[in-house]
Amino acid sequence: MDVTPRYLGAGSFLARRDPRVLLLVPVLYFVAVANVADLRGMLVCAAIALVYYRAAGIPWRGVRANWVFMLTFTTLLVVVNSVFTAADTRVGAGEALFAVPLTGTEVTWATLSYASTLLIRYASLAMVSFPVAFAIAPSDLGVALARLRLSQRLAYGVDLTFRFLPSTVAALRETIDAQRVRGYEHSRSRNPFRKLASLKPVVVPVTVNALIDAEDTANAMDLRGFGAKHRTWMRELAFGRTDYLVMGGFLALAAVMTAAKFFGPFGEVWAP
Amino acid sequence: MSTEALSPRHSPWTIDSRTVVFGAVGAALYAVLGLFSFLIPGTQSVTVRPAVALVPFFGKRFGVITGFFVGFVGNVVIDLIQGAGLIWWNWSVANGLVGAFAALIFTVIPPISSEALRHVVTALGALIATALGLLFIITDLWVLGIDFNTFLFLNYLPALLANGIAVVILVPALDAAWEPLAKRAGL
Numbered sequence: 511m512d513v514t515p516r517y518l519g520a521g522s523f524l525a526r527r528d529p530r531v532l533l534l535v536p537v538l539y540f541v542a543v544a545n546v547a548d549l550r551g552m553l554v555c556a557a558i559a560l561v562y563y564r565a566a567g568i569p570w571r572g573v574r575a576n577w578v579f580m581l582t583f584t585t586l587l588v589v590v591n592s593v594f595t596a597a598d599t600r601v602g603a604g605e606a607l608f609a610v611p612l613t614g615t616e617v618t619w620a621t622l623s624y625a626s627t628l629l630i631r632y633a634s635l636a637m638v639s640f641p642v643a644f645a646i647a648p649s650d651l652g653v654a655l656a657r658l659r660l661s662q663r664l665a666y667g668v669d670l671t672f673r674f675l676p677s678t679v680a681a682l683r684e685t686i687d688a689q690r691v692r693g694y695e696h697s698r699s700r701n702p703f704r705k706l707a708s709l710k711p712v713v714v715p716v717t718v719n720a721l722i723d724a725e726d727t728a729n730a731m732d733l734r735g736f737g738a739k740h741r742t743w744m745r746e747l748a749f750g751r752t753d754y755l756v757m758g759g760f761l762a763l764a765a766v767m768t769a770a771k772f773f774g775p776f777g778e779v780w781a782p
Numbered sequence: 783m784s785t786e787a788l789s790p791r792h793s794p795w796t797i798d799s800r801t802v803v804f805g806a807v808g809a810a811l812y813a814v815l816g817l818f819s820f821l822i823p824g825t826q827s828v829t830v831r832p833a834v835a836l837v838p839f840f841g842k843r844f845g846v847i848t849g850f851f852v853g854f855v856g857n858v859v860i861d862l863i864q865g866a867g868l869i870w871w872n873w874s875v876a877n878g879l880v881g882a883f884a885a886l887i888f889t890v891i892p893p894i895s896s897e898a899l900r901h902v903v904t905a906l907g908a909l910i911a912t913a914l915g916l917l918f919i920i921t922d923l924w925v926l927g928i929d930f931n932t933f934l935f936l937n938y939l940p941a942l943l944a945n946g947i948a949v950v951i952l953v954p955a956l957d958a959a960w961e962p963l964a965k966r967a968g969l
Contacts, residue, residue, distance in 0.1 A: 591928065
């Protein structure tokens with residue numbers, strides 16, 4: 511079981527940026543694409559997101575499964591909600607192209623345009639979000655959050671979480687093996703209650719043992735005066751000119767798209 | 783015996799070394815155990831993730847900040863491991879709020895001497911915290927542009943059903959196992 515984050519974009523243009531840029535760009539992009547209903551506006555944003563994603567240098571082989579899962583899930587979500595049913599759809603003024611059997615939902619060009627807009631929105635959000643997962647060194651996350659004015663202690667907590675992952679996996683494996691020696695077998699029942707109850711012999715000891723060990727770690731940190739003074743970090747972060755340019759570009763995109771949604775055409779569904 | 787979640791010396795809002803370490807341990811546990819899930823038979827997409835029970839448990843035992851940290855950071859780490867990045871950030875906040883609400887609920891519940899009743903109250907409190915915290919995914923209305931019916935019937939209720947089953951069964955079990963150790967350690 512591999513639970514450590516994969517630093518697939520190491521050495522790429524985005525990996526060389528200040529990690530705060532990679533954390534802030536998705537926020538600005540969310541602002542830019544939220545409630546965009548016009549397919550043309552969404553395509554412009556998606557093109558920018560694609561350029562950004564390519565700059566992360568994430569090898570396709572490493573994330574193929576992630577993309578397949580992500581696109582399958584969002585396509586199902588959009589087709590079911592926006593085409594097959596009227597849960598989240600736009601009919602528009604156009605003539606109905608056809609009606610969906612069983613549900614009877616009338617599909618127009620506006621319906622298809624809006625569904626495409628949603629699908630592209632999800633895919634482009636993934637494009638700006640994947641670099642957070644694959645182009646930030648896990649050891650940089652704590653310091654990046656600290657420099658984003660998150661509490662120093664909580665930022666250290668994020669750092670600590672990543673350090674605990676390998677030992678937690680090892681403890682889980684050890685506990686499962688130990689319980690198997692005692693005759694434990696995971697329930698094959700289809701009853702979710704029984705299935706959950708059968709997990710108790712694994713979840714409870716793993717959690718309790720981790721908490722007992724945590725007490726030692728907390729005592730060690732107390733003895734070293736954790737939290738007594740402002741914490742410093744080995745890794746120095748500083749925005750460079752390129753970082754400002756990338757941030758400025760996405761800030762401008764968010765401002766232009768927000769204005770276009772309120773005063774321009776991008777707040778309405780576009781039907782060809 | 784009592785349902786008292788936090789020792790008198792700890793405020794639920796304190797951020798000290800214990801808050802940080804227990805939060806980090808909880809988030810790591812949530813991230814590792816959170817990779818296991820199973821589908822409820824007869825449904826299309828309702829999966830039960832047993833690890834969600836850790837969030838209200840940590841909230842109850844270690845306070846608001848730890849509870850929020852475990853739910854939020856644990857969920858973000860799962861998304862990072864699975865490669866989703868920050869797309870579902872509001873679901874991570876919702877998970878964090880489950881832990882925070884659990885801490886607040888159990889802070890105001892008075893001590894209960896009966897063990898059986900305490901388990902029932904623990905399960906109910908965790909369930910209420912889950913129901914309240916998950917309400918944050920209503921932000922999908924603005925983030926993803928879905929309508930209210932989609933939020934309610936496709937997002938909120940299935941998530942509440944799946945998480946509710948897990949917290950009702952596992953939180954009392956975790957709490958019962960931790961109670962004597964916490965007393966011995968003076969936590």
